[in-house]
Amino acid sequence: MAEIVVPIGPQHPALKEPVNFRVIADGETIVRLELDISYNHRGIEKAAETRDFVHAVPLLERICGICSHSHTTAFVQGIEEAMRVRVPPRARYIRTAVAELERLHSHLLWLGVAAHEIGFNTLFMWTWRDREVVQDLLEAISGNRVNYGVNEVGGVRVDVPERVVARAMKDLSFLGRRIERYGTLVREEPTTLVRFRGVGRLTPDAALALGTVGPTARASGVPYDVRKDDPYAAYDDIPFRVVTQTAGDVFARTLVRIGEMAESVGIVRRSLLDLPGGPLKVTSPRVAPRAEILSRYEAPRGELVHFIRTNNTDKVERLDVRTPTLANWTSVVSSLRGHPLADLPVVVAAIDPCLSCTSRIAIARPDGTGTTSMTWDELRDHGKRYYRATEGL
Amino acid sequence: MSLSRRLVAWARGKSPWIFLFNSGACNACDIEILAAITPRFDVERLGILAKGSPRHADILIVTGPVTRKQAARLRRVYDQMPEPKYVIATGACGANGGVFQGLYHVLGGADQVVPVDIYIAGCPPRPDEIIDGIAKCVALIKADARRDGRVTRRSGPAPPQEAVG
Amino acid sequence: MTRSAAWTADRVSAAMQGLGTGESVAANRVRVSVPAARVLEALARTRDRLRCDHLIQIATVDTGTTFELHYHLTGAHRGIVSIRVELPRDAPRIRSAHGILPPAALYERQIHDLFGIEFEGHPDLRRLILNEDWPESEYPLRKDWVMDPGKSYGGAAKEVG
């Protein structure tokens, strides 16, 4: 059958955000995938160089609407490391609590969108109804549903009074029960199983070689988690488990995210109960000395990196942001080949792309022409051989 | 006013179908609009449906500052919509580019590319504020339908309209 | 805060014999400055001898006089190795690292678009970050680049319906 080019995006109901796929499909199966993002590239890094640390935080908070706390925490921790400022423990605990609440609402959001991708709207509505509980909690703590404005250089701007902690405990136990309910639902509901299991499979070494991060990598058994590898905020003092699976397909990523939600509930409960006393922030100098910091953070979608270079002024000399979805796109292209068109939204949704973060990535067309990129070919052929061997495609 | 025009005004007010277009936003507004569709706010009780194709929609909700790359596509989507069509620009970005104003890859508010009828303030506006914006746009739709043309637009805060039928 | 495995500078220097010396810049991060021509060799050694299999990021800095590329790598040992390379400002060229680290193809394409650094051997360096009709050879993230109001940078013209 002649190859037809299916343009999906940049405006498409399956995509919550503008990404453009040129899918070259043979009938229903995808032959090749060209990906083109950066429709919401705004040039934030250029702007960050013209704003001092106080004004940069609101700008960086709006890189991405879902993981706004991630970007501000990574940036602020980088600047604090450059200024050698010790953040008071109460601030570190509050940052951890808000970070895990953000992971909770982001994963619930993702579970709904993934269910919507396969047409299962009831689960989409249920998960988003429960997500409102997390939003209320965040609003109780920070006053905002989105873009909470919790962080500033040297500490946090909001306090968590006793009554909010009490209310949080009640909400968290409700959320714990709901997350357990979704865990069993996803394992038992036939159409979800049929549409998720075995789709977009990534072997552990393919996951590593393609540079995947976060739940996408952990679903293939790669146990990288910045909260354990390079602990920040209060992750040293709070015990939690890094959730991993081995199958590496969309179903495994769902299980990893549901497991992580259960862990997050535990972390938030622990961090709010053991909230140490003391000040919320410490006065930090206006100017950061000459330094070069690599600030890493475990965002809901994976490892987020802020490379900050300061030069003895109150502005950053250079801020280079590498977002988790940027790293995960490579795996989408290679794992989608040979899949039916119907799987494209599911596999894309499986890495939970946050395009506002990834306003810059583009994948070279992996059609393997020419000899210059032999290793790239070997990797892809290995992927295909692995797929054919195990899948019998 | 003839019965048929009143009937059309009632029908258009009762079934405003929206089409969500992200013209380079940080997706906070998009998520809040989606939250408006989910059980707690549930806009389907007002007859509002989120449609997949611009051909099926009456209201185009634009979120985010218009980036250079998305501008041509926003224009094309707007042109594809059948008349009578309305545009709601969401949040500070929709108004004038918000916090991203002046960045090299950003054109500014949605009105740089498409004529905007209603602006919703906020960064991001809460779901109930978005529903209020849609309700004001529905009032505009009904006024247009009754006049069988376009009521003159006033640029300024929306007048306190009578109870939205 | 406890840091992960003690990652000493001399272990890195031993692995990078003849290329550069390791210099500890953070508790778990060691930086090695390497001549631009031998960056691929340095990356290969980091991946093989120092068992770094995950490319965190290729950070780019325009210091006004030169371009700096920082390849940050990590592995199961949780230590971070940063390979630092300096490129002249006038004709910044470097070998593409996608052969050794496939995700590099991704980051290099973005750097090419925003900084104008040429990556030889890159399979597909088409324009992607900026809009299609963004003027050629205008690299917005360079320190000396300023938006020239007279010039048109693409995107839809101001035809409001």
Next chain:
Amino acid sequence: MDPLGIVAYGLLFPGLVFLIGYALFFEFVDRKLAARFQSRVGPPLLQPFADLVKLLSKEDVDTEGSDATAIRAILILAFAAVATAFLYVPVLGPSPLAFQGDLVVVLYLFTLPTILLFLLGWLSRNVFGTIGGTRALTQLFIYEVPLFLVLLGPAIAAQSWSLSGIAEAQRASGWAVVAQPIGFLVALIGLQAKLERAPFDLPEADTELVAGPWTELTGRKLAMMRLTMDLALVVGSGLVAALFLGGPSVPWVVEPAWLAAAAGFAAFLGKTLGILVVLATIRSAMGRIRMDQLDAFGWTVLTGAGILQIGLVLVLGGGGGG
């Protein structure tokens, strides 16, 4: 029946006007149930009517290069096919237009919209429409065989080819669903697939193909298409109710003729709404399956059950009858 009565029957009461009203009410019940399952409030009663009127008042855009007249003809044909099929479905009692063999006519008229949907997708010169159209056609081949196989079960049991005749026969021999439960289940699943509702809404899969063949429809064309799908829902439920649940008949005998007709009509409403509730539950409970999975499910499970059911009917005579 005198010609005037037939025209009144066809156009007014159980004909077009009632059909459109009942179809809109069906859409309301369907969306309201789906919303309630999702713990949402759901649309008001007159919502489908408002949608219809609004769409009729919208600008009718014809995509450049697409054959506008052909598309309009297709839509009118699809609407007419489904509306005519309803004439043979027994509503008050046996339909006055019934004749031996009207079951075949109804099944044919009921299949026509899907083929026209394929043509619509093909003509709309939109890649999503083309793929949506081909999916509609492939899906047609998959569920058509088991659905028709199973729908013929009650006909064989009642030894009659007239839909009203079969419904009448069940007055004596009891509802066919008792003797042919598998047939009833397969009929419901087949109906869900024919109406392209979740989990079989592949042609119009909004997250993959925008809106499938419907992507380019606007204004009046979209209104006509949505109405046709609602009509198909009513006709489908009426068909399954007549074949398996005894149609507009009430188990005990009602003396005066007009009361019998009223009781029959009430039974018809109750049974079709019952079927709608089942279809709406299926719609909310499941996600969409892929084409190859639909293929496997259709040919193995559905067709197998269909053949088994027909075998049973032939062997056991399917609950006496005749």
